[in-house]
Amino acid sequence: MSSAIYDQVEIEDFTFDPDTQLFSYPCPxxxxxxxxLDDxxxxxDIAVCPxxxxxxxxxxxxxxxxxYSQNIDQSANEAAIVV
Structure with a gap:
């Protein structure tokens, strides 16, 4: 099994979901x-396609x-205000 890296991608090119704290980037x-985010x-620094x-x-x-951490805190505060 090869563990070669397919590409290098800037974090700004990933989509971030503050609810799941998950960064995503399209795979071929x-x-x-x-x-x-925790990882x-x-x-x-390795993102894997499942x-x-x-x-x-x-x-x-x-x-x-x-x-991104601040976005999570802000989203949590906004959710608390809505409730």
């Missing part, structure tokens, strides 16, 4: 590469993750 097979914060097992390296700085 039609599915999506996925990685959790990135822990220093992981369908075809291709992998991409996520290019980011730890400082980039602060923006």
């Amino acid at each position: 097979c039609g599915d999506k590469f996925q990685i959790l 990135l914060q822990d220093g992981e 369908t075809c097992s291709l992998m991409v390296q996520v290019i980011f700085d730890q400082d980039d993750l602060e923006e």
Whole structure:
């Protein structure tokens, strides 16, 4: 089994879902590469496609993750106000 990286992708090119805290990026097979915010914060930088097992390296700085963490906090506060 090969563990070669298919590509390197900037974090800004991923779609981020604050509810699931999941970053997604389209895979050539039609599915999506996925990685959790927690994994990135822990220093992981490989997003895997669950369908075809291709992998991409996520290019980011730890400082980039602060923006996404703040979005989660803001979403949680907005949800609390709606309730």
